[in-house]
Amino acid sequence: MRIEVQHIHKRFGPVHANNDINLTFEGGRIVGILGENGAGKSTLMKILAGYQPFDSGEIWIDGRRVDYVGPQAAIQNGIGMLQQDPLDVPAFTVLENFLYGAEQTLSRRQAKQSLQQFCSRFGFELDPDTPVAQLSISQRQQMEIIRLLALGVKTLILDEPTTGISAEQKTILFDALRELAKRDGLTVLLVSHKLEDVIAMCTEVAVLRAGRLVGTMPMPATTRQLIAMMFGQELAPQTRATVDLSGSSDALSLEAIQLRGRRVTVSLDLRVKAKEIIGLAGLDGSGQELLLRACVGLIKPSAGRIRLAGAEMTGKSYRQFLASGVAFGAAGRLEEGLVGGLTLTEHIALVGEPRPLIDWKQARQSCESQLKLYDVRGRPESRIETLSGGNQQRMLMALMPEHPTLMVLEQPTRGLDVDSARWIWKQLLGRREGGAAILFSSPDLDEIVTYSDRILVFFAGRVMEIRDASRTSIDELGRWIGGHFEEHAS
Numbered sequence: 001m002r003i004e005v006q007h008i009h010k011r012f013g014p015v016h017a018n019n020d021i022n023l024t025f026e027g028g029r030i031v032g033i034l035g036e037n038g039a040g041k042s043t044l045m046k047i048l049a050g051y052q053p054f055d056s057g058e059i060w061i062d063g064r065r066v067d068y069v070g071p072q073a074a075i076q077n078g079i080g081m082l083q084q085d086p087l088d089v090p091a092f093t094v095l096e097n098f099l100y101g102a103e104q105t106l107s108r109r110q111a112k113q114s115l116q117q118f119c120s121r122f123g124f125e126l127d128p129d130t131p132v133a134q135l136s137i138s139q140r141q142q143m144e145i146i147r148l149l150a151l152g153v154k155t156l157i158l159d160e161p162t163t164g165i166s167a168e169q170k171t172i173l174f175d176a177l178r179e180l181a182k183r184d185g186l187t188v189l190l191v192s193h194k195l196e197d198v199i200a201m202c203t204e205v206a207v208l209r210a211g212r213l214v215g216t217m218p219m220p221a222t223t224r225q226l227i228a229m230m231f232g233q234e235l236a237p238q239t240r241a242t243v244d245l246s247g248s249s250d251a252l253s254l255e256a257i258q259l260r261g262r263r264v265t266v267s268l269d270l271r272v273k274a275k276e277i278i279g280l281a282g283l284d285g286s287g288q289e290l291l292l293r294a295c296v297g298l299i300k301p302s303a304g305r306i307r308l309a310g311a312e313m314t315g316k317s318y319r320q321f322l323a324s325g326v327a328f329g330a331a332g333r334l335e336e337g338l339v340g341g342l343t344l345t346e347h348i349a350l351v352g353e354p355r356p357l358i359d360w361k362q363a364r365q366s367c368e369s370q371l372k373l374y375d376v377r378g379r380p381e382s383r384i385e386t387l388s389g390g391n392q393q394r395m396l397m398a399l400m401p402e403h404p405t406l407m408v409l410e411q412p413t414r415g416l417d418v419d420s421a422r423w424i425w426k427q428l429l430g431r432r433e434g435g436a437a438i439l440f441s442s443p444d445l446d447e448i449v450t451y452s453d454r455i456l457v458f459f460a461g462r463v464m465e466i467r468d469a470s471r472t473s474i475d476e477l478g479r480w481i482g483g484h485f486e487e488h489a490s
Contacts, residue, residue: 001027001062001078001154001187003048008057010043012386013379017043018054019211025155027185030177032198032219034230035208036417037390038377041191042084044208045157048189049081050074072101080153084160084191084389084415085334086140090133094126098147118146123172134262137331138284138443145173149180155187160389160415162197162443174201193417194444195223205229231419241429242470245453248273250310251406251437252295257304259290264461266290272406272437279448279469280441281481282458288441291456295408295439296328297321309405325405327436329412333392338384344371344395345380351399370398375423389415397427407431409440413447425451445474445481459483 003025010018017040035041046052050071098115124142162170180186207214207229252272259266266287280288293299297318306313330336349363367380376394378387413421455466457480
């Protein structure tokens with residue numbers, strides 16, 4: 001399958017998201033689509049996948065010009081896309097979502113067999129009868145990948161596909177995609193900010209910057225070369241920030257806490273000091289999500305006590321945790337952190353002081369101030385879903401309180417480029433300087449090692465503490481995530 005995009009233009013108001021893009025994708029190739037957040041990568045891929053119409057230009061497939069509308073029509077033309085925030089039906093089961101959009105009629109038994117064969121091939125564990133609303137984001141990504149392959153797409157667009165999956169699952173996924181590209185001629189377009197994935201996976205890259213195509217490059221290439229192409233310059237090495245915690249009071253105290261999930265039960269004691277950063281590492285579903293959500297009142301512990309700055313919080317509601325100085329950032333930006341359909345001004349109004357009537361002039365002025373302060377590429381009247389993932393993350397930061405007691409964050413840099421991720425952490429470290437403690441999870445082991453004072457490693461409900469993150473290597477952390485706790489004990 002050969003795809004050509006010629007002179008593609010797409011505007012969102014004054015923003016020229018795609019500016020005269022010309023690219024050719026050959027069958028059997030794995031191409032990395034790179035660029036900083038807001039560069040136009042996702043817009044171009046959504047145009048190819050039928051989610052966005054383009055303003056002008058042409059798309060050619062195997063020598064014929066095509067003009068399809070909608071993702072279903074794109075799939076019929078052989079192009080399917082896994083978006084960074086998977087588009088699924090939460091009320092449906094895994095099996096029902098797997099069958100969604102299929103033209104061929106299958107019995108429930110046949111569909112379940114097909115689903116299980118795909119899961120076995122990629123090393124995914126998906127229960128066919130589980131409602132999608134109960135799945136993690138990474139499990140939803142897994143489901144969507146195999147659904148698209150089952151629909152017979154010949155070009156598979158993957159937007160940050162390795163977020164939240166284990167190293168072993170990533171290896172299985174990459175091996176299978178290489179095999180499909182080599183044996184079946186599948187074209188893979190990989191949009192990713194994890195440059196190590198691009199280096200390991202891709203045969204070539206195309207780089208966008210500010211809506212324009214900077215150029216293409218055959219692989220292999222070094223991380224430094226890719227960063228220089230993406231940003232126009234090399235980035236300075238990241239340095240580790242340290243803070244003296246002696247004499248700091250407890251921001252959070254968990255005493256004999258017990259948390260019960262669908263698959264695991266977590267029991268632990270934990271004290272988090274003011275200004276301390278604790279990273280939570282582990283495979284998806286190992287228990288770290290239970291702990292984070294218990295610390296903001298979204299999950300009630302079955303035993304134990306929770307104190308925040310000495311105040312009793314056991315059994316209190318999420319709203320009461322927020323009122324006590326807790327800030328929460330969910331991994332699902334549009335599912336839990338933001339409100340689809342609302343403008344940026346309306347988001348600012350929502351987090352302002354509660355009043356019977358909203359002063360919209362003041363709300364707009366406040367929004368303009370926050371957009372400038374946090375460098376959000378959007379306008380007060382922009383709907384939140386029209387922003388890129390990086391700008392949504394910046395908007396989330398703009399909505400958080402300036403002086404929280406505790407910040408609880410699920411994957412705070414999910415889907416962000418290197419520069420944007422550093423910018424987010426600059427804001428978080430600024431709040432740490434103001435006295436906030438930070439509890440965060442991340443599938444990026446380098447991020448955990450770089451920013452944590454202590455690390456909690458989760459494996460099947462078990463928890464191991466690494467008291468000095470600065471003395472831990474990524475390789476060691478990876479082994480402990482796999483359950484080799486005995487090595488640490490020895």
